[in-house]
Amino acid sequence: MDIFQNIWPNLGDLWHIFYLVFIKYYGWIVFVIAAIFEFWRLYMIEIQHQFVHSQEYTFLSIRVPRENMVSTLAVETIFAQLHALHVGKTFPEKYMEGQIQLWYSLELISMGGKISFIIRVPNRVKDLAIAAFYAHYPQAEISETEDYLANFDYDPEDPDNPYEIFGSEWRLTADDVIPLKTYRDFEHPAAEETVVDPLANMFEMLASIKPYEFIGYQIIIQPLADEEWQPRGALKVMELTQQEIPHKATFFGLLLKPFDWFAHFSYRSAFFGGGHHGDGHGDELEKKPRSIWMSMTESEKERVNLIERKIGKMGYSTKIRMLYIVPKEKFDVSRKGLMCGPWRSIGSVMTNKLKPDVSYTWTGTDYVFSRTLEAPYLDWLLQYKKRQLFKGYKTREAHHLGLTTFILNIEELATLYHFPITTKTTLAPSAVEKTESKKSQPPVNLPIVDSGNF
Numbered sequence: 001m002d003i004f005q006n007i008w009p010n011l012g013d014l015w016h017i018f019y020l021v022f023i024k025y026y027g028w029i030v031f032v033i034a035a036i037f038e039f040w041r042l043y044m045i046e047i048q049h050q051f052v053h054s055q056e057y058t059f060l061s062i063r064v065p066r067e068n069m070v071s072t073l074a075v076e077t078i079f080a081q082l083h084a085l086h087v088g089k090t091f092p093e094k095y096m097e098g099q100i101q102l103w104y105s106l107e108l109i110s111m112g113g114k115i116s117f118i119i120r121v122p123n124r125v126k127d128l129a130i131a132a133f134y135a136h137y138p139q140a141e142i143s144e145t146e147d148y149l150a151n152f153d154y155d156p157e158d159p160d161n162p163y164e165i166f167g168s169e170w171r172l173t174a175d176d177v178i179p180l181k182t183y184r185d186f187e188h189p190a191a192e193e194t195v196v197d198p199l200a201n202m203f204e205m206l207a208s209i210k211p212y213e214f215i216g217y218q219i220i221i222q223p224l225a226d227e228e229w230q231p232r233g234a235l236k237v238m239e240l241t242q243q244e245i246p247h248k249a250t251f252f253g254l255l256l257k258p259f260d261w262f263a264h265f266s267y268r269s270a271f272f273g274g275g276h277h278g279d280g281h282g283d284e285l286e287k288k289p290r291s292i293w294m295s296m297t298e299s300e301k302e303r304v305n306l307i308e309r310k311i312g313k314m315g316y317s318t319k320i321r322m323l324y325i326v327p328k329e330k331f332d333v334s335r336k337g338l339m340c341g342p343w344r345s346i347g348s349v350m351t352n353k354l355k356p357d358v359s360y361t362w363t364g365t366d367y368v369f370s371r372t373l374e375a376p377y378l379d380w381l382l383q384y385k386k387r388q389l390f391k392g393y394k395t396r397e398a399h400h401l402g403l404t405t406f407i408l409n410i411e412e413l414a415t416l417y418h419f420p421i422t423t424k425t426t427l428a429p430s431a432v433e434k435t436e437s438k439k440s441q442p443p444v445n446l447p448i449v450d451s452g453n454f
Contacts, residue, residue: 045400047098055102056123059147060130061116064419064432065139071195072183072421074136076414079221081132083314083410085125086223103222103317104129105396106417109148110206110215115432117419118148120396137419154325154390156383164328166336167389169361169402170320170343173353176406177233178303179310180354181346182415197421202342203432213332214325215339219417220398221316222405229407233311240304242292302350313409319402320354320416323393346415361402363389 086101093099105120121129130142155161172178186196197203202217209215238245293301322339326332340356347353356362363385365378392401399405408416420432 044095044098047096048100049098049400051098051100052102057120058123058126059145060119060121060126061143061145062119062133062419063141063143064117065137068137068419068422070136070419072414072418075418076410078132078136079316079410079413080314081135082125082129083223083316084128085122086225088225101222101224103220103396103398106219106221106413108202108206108217108417110209110213111148112211112213113207113209115203115206118145120147140419149394152325152394154386156386162327163325164331165323165325165386165390166331166339166363167321167323167361167393168356168358168363169389169392170322170354171357171403172406173347173355175236176352176408177229177236177307177310178352179306179409180352180412180415181348182411183418184411195421198346198415199342199418199420201345203420205338205342207432209335210330210332212327212330213335214323215335216323216393218321218323218393218396219413220319220321220396220405221408221413222318222398224315224317224407226314229315230311233307237304237307240300240307241296299350306351310409310412313411315407315409316413317398317405318408318413319398319405321389321393321402322356323389343416357403361385361389 082104085104089099089101102122102124104122107118107120109116109118119129133140133142154163154165156165172180181198183198186198206215235245293304296304324335324339326335343354358364363382365382365385367374367378371378388401391397395401
């Protein structure tokens with residue numbers, strides 16, 4: 001005990017040293033650094049808000065063809081074309097002007113059972129978006145429209161507000177480099193109906209609501225450069241196949257390098273050459289296989305293949321919301337289950353899954369000990385969640401409200417947002433807005449009237 005008392009100072013001395021260094025003399029440095037960081041964060045948020053709100057947007061309403069025999073691959077190609085919104089930003093553009101990558105809002109809504117496809121696009125790529133859809137759906141009708149929520153305001157604290165809302169954001173159950181089931185998994189070449197529409201349940205649910213109800217699904221997509229997310233997928237593959245993962249050099253890693261070296265130091269290896277005789281750490285690293293691919297099960301290999309297939313395509317930073325609006329006296333609790341159900345099929349044991357975020361954005365609350373004692377806090381929390389959800393949905397906010405975004409590639413997005421598929425035995429739901437009549441291209445030899453002849 002005397003030895004330890006001579007080597008180590010007592011706790012009082014340690015506290016005295018801590019007080020002198022971190023409180024009396026140099027503690028202010030920590031607060032200055034924290035203040036600078038917070039001011040910088042607020043500054044970036046402000047200039048980014050100014051940039052986003054200075055942009056002009058257009059709402060496009062798309063009427064789908066009455067008979068849609070086009071593969072969902074066409075929608076995947078459309079999202080590949082829309083990826084052209086992504087442009088590189090210079091240092092002054094990012095940190096002086098607040099420029100960030102803009103985003104699209106894909107919206108599938110039902111007003112009283114009438115289903116509409118609405119897309120909000122930045123004006124700078126409006127013509128690109130229209131051309132992309134017409135290129136694959138020449139029978140569709142695309143028109144500019146107003147924001148359907150422009151004249152609707154909701155305040156949960158207003159006692160005279162006649163409406164009630166319910167909603168949530170969606171999240172993935174696993175790492176976002178693991179893909180969802182896609183429309184390709186719903187194709188069965190040997191079956192009588194070779195294609196099963198993964199959104200069929202969604203369309204039927206939206207068509208079944210009452211005339212006074214509104215249900216909307218909103219998918220915010222922001223294009224990403226490949227290097228912004230695909231390396232994470234490659235690292236996930238290396239992790240699953242137990243390959244040696246390269247470590248990035250960091251400042252803290254450099255500081256801890258001597259301690260890491262000392263922890264793995266071996267006297268036998270250093271002085272007696274034990275590592276060359278199979279007794280040291282170096283020999284164990286040499287014997288470690290580069291990959292366990294050959295010993296993996298078929299299901300494990302399938303997951304690796306799915307990840308590689310996902311990172312092989314363009315990706316978007318994504319946020320998904322759902323919103324239900326109804327008069328207070330007609331609020332239907334059963335709609336909660338119906339709204340959460342249509343995407344259950346887009347997930348499996350081997351793939352990722354989408355589920356509502358019941359922890360933070362779900363407009364409901366649960367008490368911990370006593371509902372009576374916690375009632376004031378629960379009421380405040382519920383109003384806060386409703387206000388944030390509605391604000392995020394109406395403003396189409398991507399990053400500063402709600403959950404952090406996750407990444408979906410163009411194949412996954414095409415699965416979540418596409419027009420109803422017409423097959424031999426099924427037609428698009430009658431509630432979906434469709435073109436009135438079949439259109440065709442004019443003949444190439446159509447005579448042209450010259451106004452100068454009159």
